[in-house]
Amino acid sequence: MLERELACEVSDISDWLRKFLHPIERVGFEAGTMSQHLFFGLQAEGFDVVCMEARQVNAALSAMRNKTDKNDARGIAQILRTGWFSPVHMKSREAHGLRALLSSRKALLNKTIDLANEVRGLLKIFGLRLPKTVSHGSFDDIVRPMIQMDDVLIHALVPLLDARVALYQHYLELDRRVKRAASHDEVCMRLMTVPGVGPIAALRFKAAVDDPLRFKRECA
Structure with missing residues (x-):
């Protein structure tokens, strides 16, 4: 319903999420080097954030025929919607x-x-x-x-x-x-x-x- 290519900055992401016309229940992303920055930054902006275990996400996305950044984003959104993931504990x-x-x-x-x-x-x-x-x-x-x-x-x-x-x-x-x-x-x-x-x-x-x-x- 909304697709944008943004810099990995909390302010840019949160601005676009607030422009979304429908209520956002949860924000999810795959664990990586920027996980802490995104997790605590978006959480401070008032969003319910979850970081998903990278191996599970990779296993789910490997079934896709065309692996692109755009398709990966859609796949991660689908995993978040279904709840078929394990959340990663974010260190302080x-x-x-x-x-x-x-x-x-x-x-x-x-x-x-x-x-x-x-x-x-x-x-x-x-x-x-x-x-x-x-x-x-x-x-x-x-x-x-x-x-x-x-x-x-x-x-x-x-x-x-x-x-x-x-x-x-x-x-x-x-x-x-x-x-x-x-x-x-x-x-x-x-x-x-x-x-x-x-x-x-x-x-x-x-x-x-x-x-x-x-x-x-x-x-x-």
């Missing part, structure tokens, strides 16, 4: 914030390790071997004295070392934020009373479950 903005913080921390740590391994490999070419285990904090202090008398190594490795130091400093800052967030959270403090559970594991568990009532039951 807080949970997504914790996951983003943990993901950023992990990404910076991995990049720091990658640069350290690159430096190790280049040093071996020139017959310089580092100890098997070197802490992240002391890596720079060990490598720079080894190359200070070789102009070739200085020009090749100093930019890598500088980049690694910058990444490591940002990693340390995110690591402090993670530990601070865990220490200020009642659920994480309870989880960390379990042997072997630290702030990283506690925050990951909380961000994954994202259900305060379930936390209270499991941590009691």
